[in-house]
Amino acid sequence: ASVRSDAPDLTARQQAILMTIALTPGPHTVRGLAEHLNIAKPAVTRALDALARLDFIRRIxxxxxxxxxxxxxxxxxxxxxxxxxxxxxxxxxxxxDSQLAPKRSGKTNAAA
Structure with a gap:
C-alpha cells in the first residue's frame, strides 16, 4: 500500500496534538494539551501555530x-x-487505497 498523499506532512508532535483534539473531549487548552501529552507548552504552541496555518485547528x-x-x-x-x-x-x-471503499451510509470521501 502506498502512503503517498497530497496531504501536508505533519510532524509526530503535530499529529499527536491533532489526534488528541479530535478524539478526546474538550475544551482543549495549551496547558491541558501539554499536560496530557507530557510536552512543554512552547512546543504545543509551535505545533498549534503550524496546524492553524493548515486550517486544521482554530483558536477561540x-x-x-x-x-x-x-x-x-x-x-x-x-x-x-x-x-x-x-x-x-x-x-x-x-x-x-482503491480497495478500501468507505462503508458508511453511501457517502464517499470525494468531497473530503
Missing part, C-alpha cells in the same frame, strides 16, 4: 477569562484525519 478566546484560549478541531482537520486513517488501514491490510 474564552469569554470568561481573556487570558485563556480554547483549541478546536476544524472540518479540514477532521478530513485530514479521515484520509490519514485510510492510509493506515491500507498499509496495515496490504490493500491499496
Amino acid at each position: 478566546k474564552d469569554d470568561t477569562d481573556l487570558r485563556n484560549i480554547f483549541i478546536e478541531r476544524t472540518p479540514a482537520g477532521m478530513a485530514y484525519l479521515r484520509t490519514f486513517s485510510g492510509l493506515v488501514l491500507a498499509a496495515a491490510s496490504g490493500k491499496d
Whole structure:
C-alpha cells in the first residue's frame, strides 16, 4: 500500500496534538494539551501555530477569562484525519487505497 498523499506532512508532535483534539473531549487548552501529552507548552504552541496555518485547528478566546484560549478541531482537520486513517488501514491490510471503499451510509470521501 502506498502512503503517498497530497496531504501536508505533519510532524509526530503535530499529529499527536491533532489526534488528541479530535478524539478526546474538550475544551482543549495549551496547558491541558501539554499536560496530557507530557510536552512543554512552547512546543504545543509551535505545533498549534503550524496546524492553524493548515486550517486544521482554530483558536477561540474564552469569554470568561481573556487570558485563556480554547483549541478546536476544524472540518479540514477532521478530513485530514479521515484520509490519514485510510492510509493506515491500507498499509496495515496490504490493500491499496482503491480497495478500501468507505462503508458508511453511501457517502464517499470525494468531497473530503
